[in-house]
Amino acid sequence: MTALRERMIEDMRICNLSPETIRNYAGQVAQFARHFGRSPENLDGNDVRTYQLHLIKKRRSFSTVNQATAALLFLYRRTLGRELEVERIRFAKKASRLPFVPSPQEVERLINAITQPLHRALAMTMYAAGLRVSEAVALRPADIDSKQMVIRIVQGKGRKDRFVPLSPVLLDQLRRHYRRIRPTNWLFPGGVAGQHISTAAITRVLRHARHAIGHKPVTPHSFRHACATHLLEAGTDLRTIQVMLGHASIKTTTVYLRVSPKLISTVKSPLDSLTLS
Numbered sequence: 001m002t003a004l005r006e007r008m009i010e011d012m013r014i015c016n017l018s019p020e021t022i023r024n025y026a027g028q029v030a031q032f033a034r035h036f037g038r039s040p041e042n043l044d045g046n047d048v049r050t051y052q053l054h055l056i057k058k059r060r061s062f063s064t065v066n067q068a069t070a071a072l073l074f075l076y077r078r079t080l081g082r083e084l085e086v087e088r089i090r091f092a093k094k095a096s097r098l099p100f101v102p103s104p105q106e107v108e109r110l111i112n113a114i115t116q117p118l119h120r121a122l123a124m125t126m127y128a129a130g131l132r133v134s135e136a137v138a139l140r141p142a143d144i145d146s147k148q149m150v151i152r153i154v155q156g157k158g159r160k161d162r163f164v165p166l167s168p169v170l171l172d173q174l175r176r177h178y179r180r181i182r183p184t185n186w187l188f189p190g191g192v193a194g195q196h197i198s199t200a201a202i203t204r205v206l207r208h209a210r211h212a213i214g215h216k217p218v219t220p221h222s223f224r225h226a227c228a229t230h231l232l233e234a235g236t237d238l239r240t241i242q243v244m245l246g247h248a249s250i251k252t253t254t255v256y257l258r259v260s261p262k263l264i265s266t267v268k269s270p271l272d273s274l275t276l277s
Contacts, residue, residue: 002039004039004040004041004079005026005029005030007079008025008026008029008074008075008078008079009022009026011074011078011079012025012026012074015078016159018155018159020134024067024071025067025070025071025074025075026071028067028068028071028072029071029072029075031068032048032051032068032071032072035051035054036051040072040075040076040080041080044084045076045084048069048072048076048084051068051072052065052068052069055068098255098258098259099221099222099225099255099259100216100217100218100222100225101222101225101226101229101259101260102213102216102218102222102226103226104226104230106212106213106216107127107223107226107230109212109213110123110206110209110210110212110213110218111123111124111127112212113209113211113212114205114206114209116205117176117177117180118177118181118188118197119201119202119205121173121174121176121177121188122136122137122188122197122202123202123205123206123223124170124173125139125170125174126220126223126224126227127223127224127226127227128167128169128170128227129151129164129165129166129167129170129227129244130164130223130224130227130228130231130241130244130245131153131164131224132156132157132220132221132224133199133202133203133220133221134157134199135153135156135157136188136220137186137188137196137197137198137199137202138154138186138196139151139186139187139188140154140185140186140187141178141183141184141187143187144166144171144174144187145166146166146171149165149166149168149171150163150164150165150166151163151164151165151166153246156246157246158246158248160246162243162246164244165244174187199220202220203219203220206218206219206220206222224245225256225259228241228244228245228253228256229256229259229260231244232256232257232260232263233260233262233263238250238253238254238256238257241253241256
């Protein structure tokens with residue numbers, strides 16, 4: 001580890017960035033340095049802009065370009081104390097695409113297609129509580145509060161704790177799951193002793209289970225999208241859904257107004273009010 005890399009990692013820890021963000025930022029800076037074959041200390045804002053263009057030419061996703069940009073801005077501003085020509089360092093514009101949202105019937109078929117009980121309980125948890133896969137795999141038995149009927153999410157995205165409702169049906173399933181494997185540390189333990197199941201493992205499970213709905217593009221996040229959309233269609237207000245999902249801004253939650261065919265189909269067209277001959 002170079003002195004610069006070590007100093008940047010220390011700065012990120014001081015700023016209380018998540019371990020995943022620290023790992024990603026450090027990796028992006030390392031790729032930047034390898035691209036030019038020089039230490040970032042000997043590069044400047046023009047080089048950052050050139051690197052952005054390189055990533056775009058390589059058809060890297062907007063999220064990759066933006067992550068690299070954020071990592072480099074942190075390095076130069078925070079660790080090196082140098083202000084880049086910020087007006088020339090832009091973040092890539094995100095393409096506005098709607099996520100795939102399985103219907104309630106498709107969610108049912110997906111869950112039924114998962115044969116391994118632990119994987120099935122995990123999928124049900126993500127759907128019932130609208131959890132990110134990283135939040136679901138990191139649950140501990142003590143996070144399930146059957147007295148108050150809530151699940152405690154510890155240090156979710158943005159390093160924030162929150163509570164989400166505990167479904168009675170899910171509680172019954174989790175009790176069966178608990179009696180079956182008697183988890184101690186993690187509610188959903190992985191194959192390696194002392195570690196929880198990996199997010200990659202449940203992604204693989206869903207890749208195999210999606211045959212049940214015609215091989216549609218299912219990911220663990222599809223359960224979170226489905227939970228939010230189905231709650232909205234059932235009459236739950238956006239603000240409640242925002243708090244439940246842990247969104248910092250209501251704007252993030254409003255995407256579910258766009259992905260619900262059920263809600264859109266209830267809108268009365270102005271054409272219907274005309275008297276035409």
